[in-house]
Amino acid sequence: MADTLELFTSIGLSEQKAKETLKNGALSSTLRDAIVQAQNVLGTSGVDKTIGTLLYSMASRLKDTKRLEFLSINIAQRKISSELQLAAALEFLKSHPQDPISQSEFDEACGVGIVITPEQIEDTVESVIKKHKEQLLKERYRFNMGLLMGEARSALKWADGKVIKNEVDMQVLHLLGPKTEADLEKKRQVWSFLWTKSLMEQLRGEALKFHKPGENFTTEGYVVTPNTMNLLKKHLEFTGGQIRTRFPPEPNGILHIGHAKAINFNFGYAKANNGICFLRYDDTNPEKEEEKYFTAIKDMVEWLGYTPYDVTHASDHFQKLYDLAVDLIRRGHAYVCHQKGEELKGHNVPPSPWRDRPIEESLVLFERMKKGLFAEGEATLRMKMVMEDGKMDPVAYRIKYTPHHRTGDEWCIYPTYDYTHCLCDSIENITHSLCTKEFQARRSSYYWLCNALDLYCPVQWEYGRLNLTYTVVSKRKIIKLVETGVVRDWDDPRLFTLTALRRRGFPPEAINNFCARVGVTVSQTTTEPHLLEACVRDVLNESAPRAMAVLEPLKVTITNLPENAKSDVRVPDFPANEAKGSHTVPFTSTIFIEQSDFREVMEKGYKRLTPEQPVGLRHAGYVISIQKIIKDAEGKVVELEVTCCSSETAEKPKAFIHWVSKPLACEVRLYDKLFLHKHPEDPSEVPNGFLSDINPHSLEVIRNALVDTSVKTAKVFDKFQFERVGYFSLDPDSTANKLIFNRTVTLKEDPGKI
Template sequence: MTETILSETPPRDFIRQIIASDLAAGRNDGRLATRFPPEPNGYLHIGHAKSICLNFGVAQEFGGECHLRFDDTNPVKEEQEFIDAIRADVRWLGFDWGVHEYYASDYFEQLYAWAEQLIGAGLAYVDDQSAEEIRQRRGTLTTPGQDSPWRDRSPAENLELFRRMRAGEFATGEKVLRAKIDMAAPNINLRDPVMYRILHAHHPRTGTAWCLYPMYDFAHGQSDAIERITHSICTLEFADHRPLYDWFIAQLNLFPARQYEFARLNLGYTVMSKRKLQELVAEKVVSGWDDPRMPTLVGMRRRGYPARAIRTFCERIGVGKSDNWIDYSVLEDCVREELNEIAPRALCVLNPLKVVITNYPADHSEIIEVPNHPQQPELGRRQLRFGRELYIERDDFMEDPPKKFFRLGPGREVRLRYGHVIRCDEVVRDAAGAVVELRCSYDPAPGERKIKGIIHWVNAVDAVPVQVRLYDRLFAVENPGRGGSDYRADLNPASIARIESALAEPALASAAVGQAWQFERLGYFCADPQPAADGRIVFNRTVTLRDSWAKQAE
């Protein structure tokens, strides 16, 4: 039995206020049970993370339980791959459902029995109309619907037909079972909604045992009742469906799970429609569900977003009743804050320019010991080798630099990160006139001289060739497809850049998959699960060191 935990701190949102009030009043015998009910027809995205953190979070906070229930009522679109991925995502976010893993398909027999009960009571009937005919006769928000020609079939005839539907005597889509409520109801969801349809398809769990599948609106509320869910928490688009859930519960005299709706997450510069995400994958706009530009949790994990940062984001945006847009920079800030604390530092040069230090002995090198993290001594230290030849970032050199360019130029000095002060003495060009090498000298005793510019570098002898992928937002506008236009037209053509010339310090040669690093001055990166075609490690940019989009806007 779980222990009810009541904090003296006021609940921070209306859902928690409701739960705290119900527990204080002893409703449901002081018991709390929530659920996260995904459809296993795709991968979870950041919007699902908000629901996961809310449902599992309140269960943890108040000493209740949260069920993971797969709404597997449409075998045409469902796969075991998606079930496995959903499990992995919930666990990755830091939550555990324990023994409470359920499936709507667990309840198919019970749901079927309840459907027969409604038929026997004259509250459901078999309709021979096609899906299009039903849609056309449903009416509009201002005009009532029209009764089906089959609405007045007798309970006995409906029961016989329904049993024949289950036996597989009819083709897919040939008949449906509808609730008999009110075709003139102001709420269109109450206009004789479809309860069952025929689908001759293989189900991931039940195989071919069924060809008759319940609709979401019939299975959802009853599944909550079976599991005795006390607080059925969902997004606002299901508010108009609540009267239908309540109608089924009342007619069948079941446990009354109470539904509460909160505003879904609308995140800028991306799309949150599962259908659109499926299109991006199918049309190969992205490399797959785990493409690091996707808002899927598996994509964010591959990009290097920490689970804790996503939980922080969900807490920061809060739970409300009004739809609003959250700028993507809010999520990026949460990622930066987390990675700044946990990511060890490393040196990597994306676009190398060779530097030869002419007054440094050719046969000599020195070991420089540096911290892995400036504020986290427990992360240890590492060694960098400094020698005569090294590489700097090409952008850190200008032949004719402006006044406030505090990096390298002819006759100018910079300090190498963790290393010496060097001065550019000579510029070497190739036959085409391009700069290919800088000849510099170093100051072995710089004393207390202040040098404004500090640049990063790698040693030429032991630098590791790596591939770097610079990811940015998948869409170039905040609300893709706004006004009914094709959302694909708003794709960001610069959402990925592949850097083939990058060189990294030796420590990165053994980087573990998913390990977060801060490449100093460049951003946060992590090692990709798939190496490059030539075997090099691939590093994905997780996020820049600051909000580059906001900087551009300024």
């Protein structure tokens, strides 16, 4: 230990830095080997602090230690003499994983032997400043000097950045002179709304730093075997360098808002880069799969605006997967095990006593499993590997005597996710296997299995899950909500399944925009429903035509109009842009207004109809004033008698309210959060479980609402803005005799505003 400490300090590390390095066994070993290699070139005392700093930087960043000798020698020979060159060297080695390394190509890629003179730096900076001179003189020291640095460094790739900066500073000072008081004044901050980049912009080209097709080996953690480059060559010949992704749901439930991000990420990444995306059903568990889920999943993908290049199933490859399992046994990487299911649960599973059974014996037993000669749970096929989370020998095949929806009784053994996923990706020549962060623990097993079978190995990339507060998305918990009658079905508009959101009236564009706003992040995102609702309002404000509806009607008779008087009132579909069309509604001597738009006793700040205060009628061109209040036997106001006059001659009222005349009867369903707490599954917030946290006011049904006749030809899922009330969508329960509307979201205004 003392000798190593002395070795590290001899290359310029401080004693503290050397001691910290010794605590990291892997780094210590790599650095020690690098120093020895350099000393072989320069002698024991020839490694100075400059070389030592580069050796330390190299040792802490080099992933493939078989390149240690090559790179250490190049540093010792001062071919690699700067951090810039070292970064280029590491990148070159990453993209050239196989021997032999071409020294000439390496030298060219790393700028070996290139000398940048002070005159070159001076001339280049002068040229860059000349290009921006007009703007520099105008903005002076408020100009973005980073732009000058960036262009100069781009032109002088191997120059010392500090020298370039000094030259830029000197030439700018020469042009502008010293800073004046005006230059030193703080720039007034101008606030501007930063629009979210579109999803396509976030996913296009270099934005995600993903590997290019065929360059899988440049990805950190990717395992390179002697046959990797040959397999990648064949892969490129098949795909033509096209990006290929897949969305692989299990057909045992309905997709939810989290899946919307996965759909947008997988289909969107392919679309943004002129690639293709498969919809692949991971149908390897016949006990839980139903045809309705297959149909609903495809419907939701297409509803969000994506068309799969092809629809495939894991079951398409059952025979191929079985043949590969036999090959895996033959290669000594899998065995038949008889440990019971309960013994295999958790992470401290005892080693299988059958792990080292002869290959021929496992082959015979696996064939017997296939022929149905074992009971369920009596035998499994396990892979000889340790996963990143420490789980040992994951199961590849298990026995299930359940008919499969596609293959019937042909199979009684079914592959697991850990076995199937990567092999189907390989078979379909997927370039980017995009999955959520929890699958990171399975990445090493993904690479291991492809390489163990000597197959083309795609690259697995992980991204953060999208979670919402005030909801549950677990299939098991949604089933519980349905079974206990809390919600009607998977498409109950209080849920956040995609079918529920569609039924509630959420436009698919809004969901896609929401995914774009959340962003393509690696970290898990938990956000609140109001952010999704804001995206919904943005879309509906531009796309939902206006109509007038009264949820709690109060009859109003206009006494100074003839009883049979009737006129048509033109109502713009989009008041902010009347060129987008309009519709007409009848106006007669009997209209209906909201009960809340009238108060018998005037209150401070109330601007609508009272005995002392007239109010305007939207679009009608009239102002009404109360003449008489009619009540029932219990004293409840049931009708108002009013007079009207033209809004052109009347004093301008404080408010205009909506109304309906000769309306259609309809039912309106108002929705609120299904749960009372943000995290209904968190025992610290909800100790008695999510079923104890149901919001008793999550659904309010108004059976006797009224709506104007402009909506009478509406189709299911058609969307409207009911003026001053909210956005609504026609529910599938509607009939020819009665329309039913779901409130999608409220308007931006506070519903409690008076």
